[in-house]
């Protein structure tokens with residue numbers, strides 16, 4: 164029609180919009196195999212022969228009446244861009260529900276072009292789609308695409324200008340004119356039937372009147388829900404045929420992974436496997452390569468080569484001139500570099516690789532189903548597993564992922580619990596390197612805290628856990644290309660934002676040392692630290708470092724001489740207490756958008772104080788009972 | 793609130809089994825009408841009525857009247873019910889499954 168002013172990619176969750184966006188715009192935003200990956204929109208430029216247009220990846224939505232924050236973003240995007248061309252990305256294997264939303268968008272008078280994505284899977288599953296006929300009936304271009312390998316992307320680009328906005332009435336007429344395909348499939352073409360469709364007449368409907376109606380539905384171009392589905396059925400009957408195919412291996416695995424009898428042992432095996440692989444691989448690189456490199460070469464060399472031993476600069480950069488390992492020297496270029504590159508980088512690389520595989524396989528949604536009953540006990544639902552698992556990589560994306568949860572209460576609970584109780588990959592890496600024999604137990608103790616405090620918060624915070632419907636994606640083999648793209652994006656993020664923070668953290672602690680602040684703080688807090696938690700006052704610098712980076716805080720603890728049990732207690736304390744600044748900033752950002760910063764931050768801080776004193780104190784009691792404290 | 797409601801209807805379903813059975817023996821289509829939650833894993837039926845609870849969401853995912861539905865698995869401790877409907881696999885909460893009527897053969 165005309166050159167679009169802006170292009171919106173819209174669709175159901177998990178149909179490959181982000182994949183398509185990446186191919187169209189040449190970006191690399193996250194593609195994962197679970198609904199709700201994209202929780203905010205991403206804008207980029209689509210370069211065309213005649214200049215470039217803004218293109219937006221909109222979060223997936225099941226309908227235009229949103230039920231969570233991510234979906235609300237999608238609907239707002241559509242409403243705010245009346246002149247935009249909408250690329251409707253359809254999952255070709257689930258064409259019915261896709262068409263339903265496409266028709267809904269057409270009712271809103273937007274220029275539309277349809278991308279039939281996942282065409283490869285549709286073919287494999289025996290779904291035959293008559294693309295030309297579909298395009299004729301809808302009156303808009305329909306382009307089959309396979310986003311992951313780029314098939315159809317050029318065609319989609321080329322036909323963007325042909326996007327049309329046919330009236331729904333015209334579609335109804337065309338469908339009625341044409342008559343069903345082959346004659347035998349019967350979905351009564353009730354589209355011309357003026358009486359309301361049967362399931363609109365159920366008594367319950369009267370009470371929910373507004374529930375099904377979108378703001379636009381009074382317009383002349385709008386259909387009722389039942390009518391829309393009838394139209395979709397009629398279109399599908401004329402354009403799609405299904406052949407029977409055998410269930411593939413991944414279908415079977417998918418099935419086994421989601422039924423309780425096989426799924427729960429499977430989940431335990433998967434999670435334990437993730438843990439062992441993580442600790443083994445991360446340890447392999449750190450102990451086998453970086454520890455000798457830093458301890459045998461870098462540290463002694465820097466200690467002798469750096470001038471001005473005894474000066475404040477030496478203390479800041481190199482640290483302890485007599486230290487024999489890189490954890491304890493505590494200079495910016497000794498411990499700082501070692502922790503960031505030698506310990507944390509291998510750990511998060513490994514963890515992110517594992518997470519990427521988990522995300523892409525489609526297993527997350529299955530885990531959500533399996534854990535739903537347990538999470539409901541603490542006022543959350545199974546989908547809370549997604550932010551929780553992401554938090555093990557880094558709490559920041561974990562907090563961001565809470566957007567796909569439905570209620571304010573759930574978002575608050577999840578955000579708070581994960582920023583208090585879930586140790587991030589960086590911290591786990593350092594723990595594994597310093598106290599490998601205890602790390603697993605500490606993790607279990609923290610997870611227990613997650614559930615205990617979840618149960619308490621659930622009673623204190625008003626609100627309910629809604630009943631959720633989880634769409635379970637097929638199991639897919641993770642694609643190497645996608646896993647590596649994700650890895651490189653995340654690692655780049657780590658190198659540019661986390662490493663400077665680690666170095667800065669070491670510098671800040673050292674400056675505070677030089678100024679005498681650390682000693683003063685240690686004396687001030689000693690009564691609490693040793694009285695309540697049973698740890699020495701010397702853990703104060705670790706607690707200061709914990710404001711910046713949790714990994715650094717744990718590393719800092721290695722320099723304090725403590726009994727093993729005191730070490731465990733102090734590591735638990737470092738985990739529970741104040742979230743690192745990056746997470747804190749994210750809590751502020753997300754808090755602003757869900758219930759107010761003060762409420763969210765206040766609640767989170769109160770929870771963390773309670774968690775610190777109760778859960779930390781309890782650990783000491785356990786230690787006393789066991790006779791180790 | 794939802795939780796509360798859920799546990800309540802659990803009790804009443806157990807306590808007043810007779811009334812429940814009566815309601816479910818109602819004939820519909822050419823089969824017997826049951827609540828989805830009363831089907832066992834592996835059983836199939838045709839969606840007869842989608843309850844008010846979460847109807848919009850369920851419909852937009854393709855769970856709607858006249859569709860064939862198959863129970864894949866039911867999770868213990870009041871966990872969700874996983875069904876195959878059309879080309880998709882969807883997991884419904886117990887509350888949804890109680891509020892969804894299915895016509896079955898038997």
Ligand SMILES: Nc1nc2c(ncn2[C@@H]2O[C@H](COP(=O)(O)OP(=O)(O)OP(=O)(O)O)[C@@H](O)[C@H]2O)c(=O)[nH]1
Nearest residue numbers: 177178179180181182195199200201223281309310
């Ligand atoms: N086989 C196949 N897989 C695809 C295709 N397009 C996307 N995928 C995969 O489908 C999954 C979902 O893709 P995304 O691009 O994250 O989906 P999305 O629509 O952005 O999803 P949300 O952001 O969650 O709404 C990923 O695992 C992709 O690798 C395709 O054409 N064929």
Ligand SMILES: [Mg+2]
Nearest residue numbers: 180181200201
């Ligand atoms: Mg996406």
